[in-house]
Amino acid sequence: MQSNQGLAILNKIPAPLVVLASVLSVQFGAALARGLFPIIGPAGTVLLRLTVAILCLGVMLRPHVWKILCSHPTLMCSFGVSISLSTVFFYIAVSRIPLGVAIAIEFIGPLIVALWSSRRLIERMWVLIAAGSILLLVPDIGTALDIYGVGAALVAASFWGWYIVLAPKVAAVADEYDGLVTALCVAWVILLIPGVYQGGLRLLDISVLWQSLIMGIMAAVIPFTFDFNALKRLPARVYGVLVCSEPIVGALIGYVVLHERLTLATICAIVGVTVASVGATLTHQEVPHE
Numbered sequence: 001m002q003s004n005q006g007l008a009i010l011n012k013i014p015a016p017l018v019v020l021a022s023v024l025s026v027q028f029g030a031a032l033a034r035g036l037f038p039i040i041g042p043a044g045t046v047l048l049r050l051t052v053a054i055l056c057l058g059v060m061l062r063p064h065v066w067k068i069l070c071s072h073p074t075l076m077c078s079f080g081v082s083i084s085l086s087t088v089f090f091y092i093a094v095s096r097i098p099l100g101v102a103i104a105i106e107f108i109g110p111l112i113v114a115l116w117s118s119r120r121l122i123e124r125m126w127v128l129i130a131a132g133s134i135l136l137l138v139p140d141i142g143t144a145l146d147i148y149g150v151g152a153a154l155v156a157a158s159f160w161g162w163y164i165v166l167a168p169k170v171a172a173v174a175d176e177y178d179g180l181v182t183a184l185c186v187a188w189v190i191l192l193i194p195g196v197y198q199g200g201l202r203l204l205d206i207s208v209l210w211q212s213l214i215m216g217i218m219a220a221v222i223p224f225t226f227d228f229n230a231l232k233r234l235p236a237r238v239y240g241v242l243v244c245s246e247p248i249v250g251a252l253i254g255y256v257v258l259h260e261r262l263t264l265a266t267i268c269a270i271v272g273v274t275v276a277s278v279g280a281t282l283t284h285q286e287v288p289h290e
Contacts, residue, residue: 010226015233019242022226027103027250029219030094031257032211039208042091043191044199045215046084048208050188052216054181057224063181068174076179079166080186086159088191089152096149098260100251104273105134105150107247109157111277113164126280133272136265144263180224240281247274 010018029049036045057063069076086109093102111130141147170179195203202208231239247270254260262270 010229011233015230016238016242018226018230019234019239020245022223022230023243023246023249024253025218025222025226027099027246027253028257029215029217029223030091030099030250031253032215033091033219034094034099034258036208036211036215037091037095039199039205040195040202041198042095043088043194043197044203045212046088046091047188047191047195047199048203048212049087049216049220050084050184050191052213053220053224054184054188056217056221057177057181057184060225061177061181063178064175065178065182065185068178068182069186072170072173075166075169075173076182077186079163079170079179079183080190082159082163082166083183084187084190086156086163087187088194089156089159093149093153093156096146097153098251098262098266099254099258100247100260100262100270101137101145101266102149102153102156103250104247104270105137105153106157106160107244107273107277108134108154109159109161110164111273111280113161120283122283126276126283129279130273130276133269133276136269136272140263140265144266177224177228241278244274244277244281247277 013021033045033049036048040048058065086106090102090106093105108130111127137145137150141150170183173179174182199208227239234242251260251262251267251270255262
């Protein structure tokens with residue numbers, strides 16, 4: 001397989017390090033994207049990010065986009081909607097509230113999906129911990145935290161949860177990255193008009209393009225390829241625990257790169273969501289399909 005050949009070098013790196021590199025890369029990419037928001041807006045930034053991802057993954061993997069789209073139009077369009085809206089609303093959130101806070105709120109989506117069918121008390125407890133952690137942010141909403149940024153993060157969380165629900169269905173009908181790249185193409189079409197509207201001719205500016213190239217590689221190409229490689233070599237539960245480091249990593253990168261200052265309440269909220277996510281990953285039991 002061409003994709004296996006292209007990712008073969010990653011097999012020499014311990015899988016946990018591959019996941020952590022992916023987490024660092026996507027958060028640095030999000031920090032870099034913030035610099036583009038005043039120039040081309042969140043929609044324009046996501047449009048260029050998707051363009052870079054599609055071109056790079058298309059060259060690397062030669063996916064059968066048209067075949068998959070024609071075979072499963074409703075599923076692939078739904079998957080593309082989840083990718084486009086989760087990403088653009090997350091970037092809207094990042095433009096208004098600290099990176100770590102946006103990630104912590106967004107994690108509510110996959111956490112609820114993971115525990116939706118839970119019948120065990122301990123698994124429900126993690127939802128309560130996460131909810132209680134997010135409630136710590138309430139006093140800061142409208143003052144230290146922009147209300148529209150928090151709202152955008154919640155919308156992003158819902159579409160990320162939808163993405164997680166759809167991903168196994170896409171994997172069942174498409175080989176490796178074929179479904180993902182097809183959905184990225186759908187997402188690109190969805191964001192074409194709003195992206196061009198926000199960015200205009202500035203989308204073609206040389207300085208914007210090279211920043212977008214770096215941002216797209218760090219926020220899309222590296223995470224997609226690294227995560228795919230790691231998932232083949234790690235138990236899903238171990239992978240999930242490592243990914244749960246994203247809120248704290250995002251907060252640290254926001255502090256170091258973007259010079260964001262967090263209140264004690266926001267720090268506790270980020271830590272609480274991270275703990276809840278790790279706990280849910282470790283204790284979650286799959287419900288057998290009937």
